[in-house]
Amino acid sequence: MSIDTATAAKVAKLARIKVEDDALSALAEEFNMILGFIEQLNEVNVEGVEPMTSVTPQRLKRRADEITDGDQQPLVLSNAPDVREGFFAVPKVVE
Amino acid sequence: MSELNKLTLTGARDLLRKKDVTSVELTEACLRATEDSMALNAFVHNTSEVALAQAAAADSRLAEGDAPSMCGLPIGIKDLFCTKGVLSQAASKILDGFRPEYESTISQKLFDGGAVMVGKLNMDEFAMGSSNETSVYGDVVNPWKVDKRNLTPGGSSGGSAAAVAADLCLAATGTDTGGSIRQPAAFTGIIGIKPTYGRCSRWGIVAFASSLDQAGPMTKSVRDAAIMLKAMCGHDPKDSTSADLAVPDFEACLTGNIKGKKIAIPKEYRMDGMPDEIEKLWAEGTAMLRDAGAEILDVSLPHTKYALPAYYVIAPAEASSNLARYDGVRFGRRASIAVGDGITEMYEKTRAEGFGAEVQRRIMIGTYVLSAGFYDAYYNRARRVRTLIKTDFDDVFATGVDAILTPATPSAAFSLGDMATMDPVQMYLNDVFTVTVNLAGLPGISIPAGLDSQGLPLGLQLIGKPWEEGDLLNTAYALEKSVGFIEKPKKWW
Numbered sequence: 001m002s003i004d005t006a007t008a009a010k011v012a013k014l015a016r017i018k019v020e021d022d023a024l025s026a027l028a029e030e031f032n033m034i035l036g037f038i039e040q041l042n043e044v045n046v047e048g049v050e051p052m053t054s055v056t057p058q059r060l061k062r063r064a065d066e067i068t069d070g071d072q073q074p075l076v077l078s079n080a081p082d083v084r085e086g087f088f089a090v091p092k093v094v095e
Numbered sequence: 096m097s098e099l100n101k102l103t104l105t106g107a108r109d110l111l112r113k114k115d116v117t118s119v120e121l122t123e124a125c126l127r128a129t130e131d132s133m134a135l136n137a138f139v140h141n142t143s144e145v146a147l148a149q150a151a152a153a154d155s156r157l158a159e160g161d162a163p164s165m166c167g168l169p170i171g172i173k174d175l176f177c178t179k180g181v182l183s184q185a186a187s188k189i190l191d192g193f194r195p196e197y198e199s200t201i202s203q204k205l206f207d208g209g210a211v212m213v214g215k216l217n218m219d220e221f222a223m224g225s226s227n228e229t230s231v232y233g234d235v236v237n238p239w240k241v242d243k244r245n246l247t248p249g250g251s252s253g254g255s256a257a258a259v260a261a262d263l264c265l266a267a268t269g270t271d272t273g274g275s276i277r278q279p280a281a282f283t284g285i286i287g288i289k290p291t292y293g294r295c296s297r298w299g300i301v302a303f304a305s306s307l308d309q310a311g312p313m314t315k316s317v318r319d320a321a322i323m324l325k326a327m328c329g330h331d332p333k334d335s336t337s338a339d340l341a342v343p344d345f346e347a348c349l350t351g352n353i354k355g356k357k358i359a360i361p362k363e364y365r366m367d368g369m370p371d372e373i374e375k376l377w378a379e380g381t382a383m384l385r386d387a388g389a390e391i392l393d394v395s396l397p398h399t400k401y402a403l404p405a406y407y408v409i410a411p412a413e414a415s416s417n418l419a420r421y422d423g424v425r426f427g428r429r430a431s432i433a434v435g436d437g438i439t440e441m442y443e444k445t446r447a448e449g450f451g452a453e454v455q456r457r458i459m460i461g462t463y464v465l466s467a468g469f470y471d472a473y474y475n476r477a478r479r480v481r482t483l484i485k486t487d488f489d490d491v492f493a494t495g496v497d498a499i500l501t502p503a504t505p506s507a508a509f510s511l512g513d514m515a516t517m518d519p520v521q522m523y524l525n526d527v528f529t530v531t532v533n534l535a536g537l538p539g540i541s542i543p544a545g546l547d548s549q550g551l552p553l554g555l556q557l558i559g560k561p562w563e564e565g566d567l568l569n570t571a572y573a574l575e576k577s578v579g580f581i582e583k584p585k586k587w588w
Contacts, residue, residue, distance in 0.1 A: 017443060034460055037523075046480060061339065081423060092437055
């Protein structure tokens with residue numbers, strides 16, 4: 001598997017990280033190096049092995065479906081970069 | 096009394112209980128040591144006001160006879176822990192100025208027990224690194240030195256390790272996703288334990304890879320680790336993976352008697368090109384445990400070789416999901432945007448400016464291995480290999496083995512900047528002996544076991560059975576007694 005600059009650009013886009021065009025080939029090279037290391041996993045016979053979902057065989061606890069927290073609007077907004085009239089503010093969203 | 100900052104948790108606790116010293120005196124000694132240690136760059140947020148208030152409160156409790164083990168003891172808190180009203184930035188630019196409105200469960204438990212926060216500690220950005228060189232605050236310098244070279248304290252809990260080794264605080268919290276407690280502990284000649292996955296609540300700790308992350312103490316002795324770990328453990332309804340199990344009195348487990356214990360030596364950890372000094376250290380540690388009455392067995396953990404590549408699929412995959420929240424909307428730093436930029440440009444610029452190179456690399460690798468068409472080939476395959484790695488350990492423990500002894504790291508601390516020209520995989524190899532333990536969810540402890548020919552500390556690792564931290568700490572205690580490691584770095588900072 002070899003990653004080209006078009007794939008690197010696609011991954012950067014999916015990750016929502018801006019990568020300048022002139023940095024893409026170096027990025028693709030890094031991906032190839034790391035994925036080359038990961039390729040070793042293909043040597044392992046995983047036939048019939050379940051993918052691990054939980055490292056400790058414990059059943060997740062359940063609780064009553066009820067509100068336990070809330071009414072903290074000022075606290076929730078206190079670290080936001082841009083707040084207007086009690087809301088998070090973002091640039092215009094145009095589809 | 097001079098140099099109170101050099102005390103262990105145990106020593107300070109006993110003096111506090113005898114009223115020979117006050118928490119305020121201990122705390123002031125640590126704050127002075129901290130102010131005097133700027134060259135190490137271990138502490139990044141000063142919390143002296145908080146510390147002195149906590150110390151005064153602890154002294155009142157002690158005066159009333161309410162003295163839990165951690166009461167009045169000054170410790171450092173890794174920047175990864177959210178601390179209410181105190182900067183908590185995970186050493187990242189993207190969390191610039193972030194002051195949580197809540198307290199992490201672990202720091203809350205420590206404070207409830209009377210512990211005093213000296214300050215917040217430097218680390219690799221989002222705990223991604225093995226040398227503390229990815230921090231937005233700059234490198235941490237290891238208090239141990241060779242010639243004029245500045246060495247890495249290891250990572251990601253490099254600030255915690257340097258601060259404890261340099262006696263800036265009596266102990267510190269760390270977190271460990273692939274070795275981030277044990278590797279820096281080994282590089283600085285201190286104790287670091289990562290408990291069983293689920294022992295410590297992850298709530299309020301900035302998430303890196305949720306199925307691997309665990310907090311633990313970094314201390315000057317095994318007894319200190321037992322005391323502080325007890326104060327950190329316990330069920331937390333706010334973390335669904337936190338185990339609802341009783342927490343034993345780990346300190347009471349320290350008998351030093353390991354007669355008849357079965358200690359396994361896994362042959363796969365004898366790597367090609369392993370330095371003779373590490374090989375020798377391991378053999379000496381094995382001999383010490385045998386002399387203490389343990390039975391030594393050779394075992395095989397056949398999938399060891401595949402742990403690092405599996406880790407570098409699973410950890411970035413989980414990171415790419417966890418770090419999706421840093422979008423410049425709800426908290427942290429937003430990039431300035433150009434006229435006409437929409438929300439997507441805002442996200443992309445914010446994340447490009449806010450994340451460092453290693454974090455970006457891991458997010459994108461994670462994004463790739465989870466993307467359509469590659470999910471099975473990479474992510475699911477890695478999770479299958481993870482099952483096999485855990486089965487390896489299960490099989491060994493099923494034969495009656497109590498603990499496994501390995502080297503903690505493949506080398507002693509290296510120079511800061513040494514890895515700058517290497518490819519990222521070379522840095523990842525630092526975690527070759529520790530990462531298996533995270534993948535299998537087991538407890539592991541790093542114990543200083545000697546000095547190399549340059550005079551730098553080297554560590555051994557003991558790996559225990561799930562939920563058997565008490566037994567593991569006792570074996571570590573026996574090893575600590577046999578080794579008799581008393582060396583400290585010479586003060587140059």
